[in-house]
Amino acid sequence: MPPLKLEEEVAPPAQFGLTVPDHWARFDLSDAPLARARREALKKAKDPVARMRVEDLFRQAKALSQSARRHGALWGAGTVTIYDDMLFLGNVMVFAVAAGEGGAGADVQDVIRQLSKSSPTEAEGAAGAAATQPRVVSTVELPNVGEAVRTVGTAKVTVNSQAKVEMLTMNTFIPVPPGEGKFMLVTCCSPNIPLAEEVYELFDAITSTFHW
Numbered sequence: 324m325p326p327l328k329l330e331e332e333v334a335p336p337a338q339f340g341l342t343v344p345d346h347w348a349r350f351d352l353s354d355a356p357l358a359r360a361r362r363e364a365l366k367k368a369k370d371p372v373a374r375m376r377v378e379d380l381f382r383q384a385k386a387l388s389q390s391a392r393r394h395g396a397l398w399g400a401g402t403v404t405i406y407d408d409m410l411f412l413g414n415v416m417v418f419a420v421a422a423g424e425g426g427a428g429a430d431v432q433d434v435i436r437q438l439s440k441s442s443p444t445e446a447e448g449a450a451g452a453a454a455t456q457p458r459v460v461s462t463v464e465l466p467n468v469g470e471a472v473r474t475v476g477t478a479k480v481t482v483n484s485q486a487k488v489e490m491l492t493m494n495t496f497i498p499v500p501p502g503e504g505k506f507m508l509v510t511c512c513s514p515n516i517p518l519a520e521e522v523y524e525l526f527d528a529i530t531s532t533f534h535w
């Protein structure tokens with residue numbers, strides 16, 4: 324089976340919906356929503372160190388958004404939330420992907436076999452990240468669409484030509500009915516490594532809302 328790849332001319336293969344928390348900003352994949360969120364976050368920053376952390380995280384978020392546009396993202400949402408003792412950054416993007424050239428007929432098991440034997444860079448390339456820790460590949464049952472393939476791991480995401488940021492990542496490949504080797508990829512990431520368990524629970528809850 325040829326490697327999974329992003330469609331060169333992306334068009335949504337079907338209408339889809341995905342629910343994120345109310346306070347998350349839905350991206351139009353321009354930089355305007357991020358700019359507004361940055362201004363609000365800076366207003367809440369209480370000291371110079373907090374402001375520096377806000378600026379750094381928003382630079383990362385902007386770089387991720389720009390990378391998503393280059394890779395043909397169809398939709399995205401994210402948050403930078405300031406708590407008393409921490410700053411949380413998370414985002415989710417949706418892509419259209421195909422099971423390689425002439426991938427008609429590829430199914431969930433084909434995708435599992437491909438992801439299990441591919442290199443980390445190949446497997447995570449659709450999300451613009453290279454895996455840095457062992458990747459867990461499994462099937463999941465999503466309430467509204469049925470069986471899908473999921474990879475979970477830690478990856479380094481390129482922020483600019485000089486810097487990469489380590490991220491928690493969850494990528495879920497959802498077959499597009501009626502099944503012709505086409506998939507929707509819901510990719511979630513966050514740099515909040517110490518909160519891995521809570522972050523993955525949140526990403527699973529968001530991805531589970533996917534519906535046609």
